[in-house]
Amino acid sequence: MNKSGGRSIWDKVMACCFCPAVLKNKISEHLAMVHSMESDVSRILLKKPGSSDRKLGWERLTNLGNFNHNVAALSSGTGEIIVKRHSSHILSPDYFLPHEYCYGFVSFKLLWKHVKCCHFRVTSADNYRPHSVVARAQVLLESVRPVMLLLFQQVIHSFFCDSLLTDIWTAGM
Secondary structure (H helix, E strand, O other), rough: OOEEOOOOEOOOEEEOOOOOOOOEHHHHHHHHHHOOOHHHHHHHHHHHOHHHHHHHHHHHHHHHHHHHHHHHHHHHHHOOOOOOOOOOOOOOOHHHHEEOOOOEEEEEOOOHHHEEEEEEEEOOOOHOHHHHHHHHHHHHHHHOOOHHHHHHHHHHHHHHHHHHHHHHHHOOO
């Protein structure tokens, strides 16, 4: 939400966790209409409309879609990341890290505050320290980056271009 002339502008962009769609403010409608056969969506649709369980379910799927979009954007180096809360300053994508339970991207300086009030946390927020929260977020982000692409580029590609491989292929035929 941005403010323009004293009025709120609802322009938050959200990504779908099942398809590459990026939508403005209509993610729950998109999920209900297009992906109603998915098990997570059908479980949410069974909940009473307006209930807190239903809202948390939509938030979880929205955060997961945004997380997948953000990982793809960070890995490719193109596109914009979708954050949980907009900042008034223009910040680098490296300034934001995902929370390990809700997968929402929050500024690393405020991540410890988010942990205390996150609806998806599993353990008590009392045993969290700011540095450990940031470290776990960095590990989460690094664990989902496409390691296989890097492996292919550095190891397998050099193996295919090697003259030894050519000798093996010709000797075997």
